[in-house]
Amino acid sequence: MEVERILKALEEGKIDEAKTLMAKEVDMLSDEELKEVLEIAEKKAKEYEDLELYKIVVYYYAEFFGIDKLAEFEELARRKEFEGLMELADLYSLLGFPEKALEIYREILEKETDPEKLGEAYFGIATIHEELQEYDKALEVIKKAIESLEKSSNREKLLRAKIYEGYLTFEAGDKVKAKEKLAKLLPEVPEGELKSQVHLAFEEIFEDEENYEAAMQECLYALLEAKGTDFFEVAFDGLIDLIWQLMLEDDFEEIYNSMPMFKAAIPEFEDFFEGVRRIALYKDGKVGREEVSEIITKVKDERLVSILEFLGEAEL
Structure with a gap:
């Protein structure tokens, strides 16, 4: 247990x-x-x-x-x-107390002189403004984080801030500039979590553009980069959110056409991805309930089973 x-x-x-x-x-x-x-x-x-x-x-x-x-x-x-x-x-x-969080971050800014710590505090402030949907303010503050982190020796935190700047540029409404910033970072960031973050940012942009094929591919890249890191769960949740969105829009074909590449690239989740594929096929009227139930019984992880049941809206 x-x-x-x-x-x-x-x-x-x-x-x-x-x-x-x-x-x-x-x-x-x-x-x-x-x-x-x-x-x-x-x-x-x-x-x-x-x-x-x-x-x-x-x-x-x-x-x-x-x-x-x-x-x-x-x-x-x-x-x-x-x-x-x-x-x-x-x-x-x-x-749920963003204003109180901002007070604490400002308290840090008043006390600290270390550029790395200042960069972290500015980064935190930017996330609060994003939560409040104040994207221009968030973008303004993340630039301050980058300026501070450029004076530090922590390249990872600097790259993380630059990735977030690219994402916030999209949130602020400039998709072209956001893609440009993120694309520039792709050859700079190391393999692993940071590169996964870049791909997840691209995924959100393509999803917003309703380019779901590209969004699916970015989810796959994000998962592969995040394998073996704690960020894998974040990338996985991003994929599930995209699949759910496609379910809501009755775009089942995109789902069942995409799952074979996930099965091929991440074979340890093969039964789960096959379950997603069959749920989409069932909702599109192409297979029967028994074919869905058959594959779900093969999935042993309770959390993955619950996700499949969620995607099937408990009707299976």
């Missing part, structure tokens, strides 16, 4: 593994199981003074049970100075 894996990781002090499992499996846990996990996770977060784990715990308590532990978190976070304030701002954002 997943709850046992999470508890085992926490008890053994494998905090990063526990955080990954919690993020992946939280929706699969019962209320009783989640409360047990959160109780242990909170103790371990305080023991190891792991602010990221503590932030996740506080967020889940609020999101699932309406329990407010924000004050306790803030007390520890402020003792950790820059790192703590960054996590605190992020938590305020997650809990």
Whole structure:
């Protein structure tokens, strides 16, 4: 059971593994199981003074049970100075208090002189403006992040900021310029998570243009680049969002014509992608329910099964 894996990781002090499992499996846990996990996770977060784990715990308590532990978190976070304030701002954002998050980020800007830390704070401010759909403001601030990070030695954070600038350029309404910026970054960014981010940004642009074939291809590139990294789940969710959008638009042909390339490139998910293909074929009237049910029984991962059922709208 997943709850046992999470508890085992926490008890053994494998905090990063526990955080990954919690993020992946939280929706699969019962209320009783989640409360047990959160109780242990909170103790371990305080023991190891792991602010990221503590932030996740506080967020889940609020999101699932309406329990407010924000004050306790803030007390520890402020003792950790820059790192703590960054996590605190992020938590305020997650809990739906963007103005409070902006206050924390501005507090960081007043205190810090290190260009890398300033760049991170500006990056955080840009994400808040994006959430508020203030895309021009977000774009203005991410440029400040880039200026600061160019004075630091952290190339990864600089490239991440430039990728985000390309995406925000699209959000602000200039798709041509956004594509230009992202294309320029493709040969610069290393293989892996950063290149996956670039492809996901292209995916959103092509989806907005209703160029779904290109969007599907970008999803595939994003998944392949993200394999073996924590970003794989983000890329996977991007693909599911695109498939769902196509379902809503009754564009089943694009789905079932695309799934064979996903099966070929990522064979460990072959049964899942075949399940998606057959659901699309069923909705298009080309196969019967029994063919869909047959492949779904072959998928062993409960989360993937739940996604297939979601895509089938529980009618299968």
